[in-house]
Amino acid sequence: MFYLAKDQMSGQARAMPQGKRLDWPSRFAFLAEASKHPSLKAFYQQGVVAASTPITEVSLVALDFETTGLDPRRDSIVSIGLVPMNISRIRCNGAKHWVIKPETRLHPSSVMIHGITHSVVEDAPEFSTVIDTLLAHLQGKMIVVHYSAIERRFLHAALMRHIQEGIEFPVIDTMEIEARYSRTWRQTLWNGLMGRQPSSIRLTDSRTRYHLPYYRQHHALTDALACGELLQAQCATHFTPSTPLSALWS
Amino acid sequence: MLAEQSEVLDFFRRHPPFANLPDDVLATVAANVEVAYYRAQSAILALGQDNHQWYVIRSGAVEVFRRDGQLYNRLGLGEFFGEQSLMLNRPVRFPVTALEDTLVYLISDETFNYLFDNFEHFADFVEVEDQTRLRQSIAKGEDDDSLLTAKISTLITTLPVTVSSTTTVHQAAIRMTEENVSSLLITLNEQDSPGRPAQVVGIVTDLDIRGRLVAMGLSSDIPVADIMTTELIYVQSHQFVFDAMMLMLKYKVQHLPVLKKGVPVGLISHLDILRYESQNSLFVVKSIFNAQSVDELAVLLPEAQACFARMVHQDANSQMIGSAMAVIGRSFKQRLCELGEAELGVPPVPYCFLALGSMARGEQLIVTDQDNALILDNSFVAEQHDAYFSALANFVSDGLARCGYSYCTGNIMASNTKWRQPLAVWQQYFNEWVEKPTAESLLHSAIFFDLEGVWGQCHWAEELNQLIRQKAQTNARFLACMARNALLRTPPLGFFKDFVMETDGRQTNSINMKRRGTGPIADLVRVHTLAVGSSARNTFERLEDIIAAGILPPGRGLDLRDALEFIAMVRIRHQALDIELKREPDNNIEPENLSDFERKNLKEAFQILSNAQRFLKFRYQPGRVG
Known part of the structure; x- marks a missing residue:
């Protein structure tokens, strides 16, 4: 799932290693040495738990961004929601939500999706002012997202712009987990031939499969909570408490 | 959490007891x-574990058990558990297990205590809920009658939607659609009483909009005050559910605002009461839709029977029980159709699966056979498509048989080619039956003219219902033939010692309450229903239409309703007793098992039925048709 263009990685000491077999603890140790910004350094210094850790013992944080569009080079973050959790409890009192003044223009089409308008962002803080707090809330925790490309790429791009250093981190991607357990491509193809819809792995549709309640979408904090609940449901359904983290992350 | x-x-x-708390x-x-x-x-909570959180169910359902493993309660959306540990500060005494996939919001003991200590109505609600449950479970058995003991407040699931009296009907209708409600409370305009809780001055229901605006050809720009009902019938939140039911029956209203100190706190409808009564049946219905195979469906039969027995104990009337059982029966059919489609693939042409007879009338009991049929799209070509529908019909029919709905002895089932036909053929059948009634077709009319679509293109069933209504009403000969058939089954004269006494003086050992009681009533009510052009399907609802049409002698309609209720309840109670004694329930009753009270009233009910049959004979002159 590594997707970053070469030009975006200029701040990194060396290209990112490929694939799931990545040794995240040693990668973090290396990055803690290599990075310069104190908050980023602190983020890496907190480290990552070992891949063999049972999922019940892992501290998690569900994270969601609303953005002005889908291209991290041209679009930017307009709001961030996060909520700390573990596999049995989501703790709303640790939740955070920021509306950010985007560095790029708000497209009318994205305003329609997340409902954050020009007047709302006018008085909102710049991304640079939340970097320290944001990284502090993420450090030492495994990040949980639905569709990792958005949060990974946008956070990387935003940090590149503001502190000239990118970021790497492992994630648990509930969409990727859902893809594993929903229909295979073969069945999807068959259903396509039969005129049936393949099962959707979008957040709302995935939640329905676990009988989770309907939540309105596109509010970063609600989406983070929705994603956290989905992970709990997936774990209760497909995994056991002793399943190692390595079975979930990427 | 930034919570806005x-x-x-x-x-x-949206949910009590939180709904009344200040927003901050x-x-x-x-x-x-x-x-x-x-x-x-x-498992959610285990017996004896420490618990410091209060559990509020956001979605799903849970079961609460007693120490000995007996089921104590079932809770669903918006309900809560764990408060006992918090209030008494001791370990869990009632273990809780998720019945369905369940999401809970947990509230800390600190927050719970703060709410409990500072908000009286919150504390009242939680305590009342807790005690009501306790009382219900202690009283479980002979006298468990939740309608009598449950408070109105337990029924309120929605806050009342209010609009000011100057709102236009158009705006009000939009609001009703948005909020998905069928009635609105009308409050005084805010300027009239600034700063005080808005006083309720009336109510508007969708019936009012239909009857007082649309039917009158008025513009929807008039204020709601012009069409609202001002003589408000309401209940106080501390009254009993039973009181609400009595008020609804007395004033023939379907909605009651719930007031607390003059301020609206909720709105309940007859559906809420029906739902309250049949909450048990709702769980059976959910299990039906969760079943993944016919095997899983088949094991739900005891649950359906238990639900039936429970409703009898809770003093539900025959209409409530009949409709709850019909909903369960319909759910079995729907799920079987779904499972059938999953196994056989996409149907080649659209279809509609029909329920006939007692299920369609919402009068199903526990001993019942399956009367069903299939309407197919007019593009149906037997050579190409019938293999599919034959397989589907057999799948559903065999499945129903496994779920306790025995095969129809008259072979009125979709598995019979004759009852698996395109819509046009059905229209032709119905036309012929009405225009050229024969002995055989009249029997069919009695069964097929109570029909309801349960799966697929259900509007076809409605089209057929309309066809029947239009054709039968004006056809005196057909009505006369139907009346003659409705007189074929008669009630007995009464009882003598431990025998059933027939009109010719013969004595028998038992009486079939369906064949000799509820069946003949349904038959004769059907004839009147066709004559007055009513679209009602349930016999009680049909009776209301018939009474309203004024074709019965004064008082006879109500007598007939009471007679039906009594006969049906005797039948129901005896089936419930059979279930509890683990006997095979049936429709036969032996006089030695009847109390004196039942004998006396049954005799009277049979007399009323007999008179009603005599009137049918007089009115439709069946003797004149050949």
Whole structure:
């Protein structure tokens, strides 16, 4: 799932290693040495738990961004929601939500999706002012997202712009987990031939499969909570408490 | 949590006892919840464990058990558990298990105690809920009658939607659609009483909009005040559910505002009461839709029977029980159709699966056979498509048989080619039956003219119903033939010692309550229904239409209704007794098992039925047709 263009990685000491077999603890140790910004350094210094850790013992944080569009080079973050959790409890009192003044223009089409308008962002803080707090809330925790490309790429791009250093981190991607357990491509193809819809792995549709309640979408904090609940449901359904983290992350 | 848009806060705003808390308090509660997911069948609270959180069910359902493993309660959306540990500060005494996949919001003991100590109505609600449950479970058995003991407040699931009296009907209708409600409370314009809770001055229901505006050809720009009902019938929140039911029956209203000190706190409808009564049946219905195979469906039969027996104990009337059982029967059919389609693939042409007879009338009991049929799209070509529908019909029919609905002895089932036909053929059948009635077709009319679509293109069933209504009403000869058939089954004269006494003086050992009681009543009511062009299907509802049409002698309609209720309830009670004694329930009753009270009243009910049959004979002159 590594997707970053070469030009975006200029701040990194060396290209990112490929694939799931990545040794995240040693990668973090290396990055803690290599990075310069104190908050980023602190983020890496907190480290990552070992891949063999049972999922019940892992501290998690569900994270969601609303953005002005889908291209991290041209679009930017307009709001961030996060909520700390573990596999049995989501703790709303640790939740955070920021509306950010985007560095790029708000497209009318994205305003329609997340409902954050020009007047709302006018008085909102710049991304640079939340970097320290944001990284502090993420450090030492495994990040949980639905569709990792958005949060990974946008956070990387935003940090590149503001502190000239990118970021790497492992994630648990509930969409990727859902893809594993929903229909295979073969069945999807068959259903396509039969005129049936393949099962959707979008957040709302995935939640329905676990009988989770309907939540309105596109509010970063609600989406983070929705994603956290989905992970709990997936774990209760497909995994056991002793399943190692390595079975979930990427 | 920045809660202004939070789903958690929204949930609390919608559900008592939170709904009445100040918004800033609610925001704090919402911002501090924890969330947990439990898969169906997993344990949530174990006996004896420490518990410091209050569990509020956000979605799904749980079962609470007694120490000895007996089921104590079932709770669903918006209900809560764990308060006992918090209030008494001791370990869990009633273990809880997820019945369905369940999401809970957890509230800390600190927050719970704060709410409990500072908000009286919150504490009242939680305590009343807790005690009501306790009382219900202690009283479980002979006298368990939840209608008598449950408070109105337990029924309120929605806040009343109010609009000011100057709102236009158009705006009000939009509001009703948005809020998905069938009635609105009308309050005084705010300027009239600034700063005080808005006083209720009336109510508007969708019937009012239909009857007082649309039917009158008025513009929808007039204020709602012009069409509202001002003589408000209401209940106080501390009254009993039973009181609400009595008020609804007395004033023939379907909605009651619930007031607390003159301020509206909720609105209940007859459906809420029906739902309350049949909450047990709702769980059976949910299990039916969760079943993944015919095997899983078949094991639900005892649950359906238990639900039937429970409703009898709770003093539900025959209409409530009949409709609950019909809903269960319909759900079995729907799920079987779904499973059938999953196994056989996409149907080649659209179809509609029909329920006939007692299920369609909403009068199903526990001993019943399956009368069903299939309407197919007019593009149906037997050579190409019938293999599919034959397989589907057999799948459903065999499945129903396994779920306790025995095969129809008259072979009135979709598995019979004759009853698996395109819509045009059905229209032709019905036309012929009405225009050229024969002995055989009249028997069919009696069964097929009570029809309801349960799966697929259900509007076809409605089209057929309309066809029947239009054709039969004006055809005196057909009505006369139907009347003659409705007189074929007669009630007995009464009882003598331990025998049933027939009109010719013969004595028998038992009486079939369906064949000699509820069946003949349904038959004769059907004839009147066709004659007055009513679209009602349930016999009680049909009777109301017939009474309203004024074709019966004064008082006879109500007598007939009471007679039907009594006969049906004797039949129902004896079936419930059979279930409890683990006997095969049937429709036969031996006089030695009847109390004196039942004998006396049954004799009277049979007399009323007999008179009603005599009137049918007089009115439709069946003797004149050949």
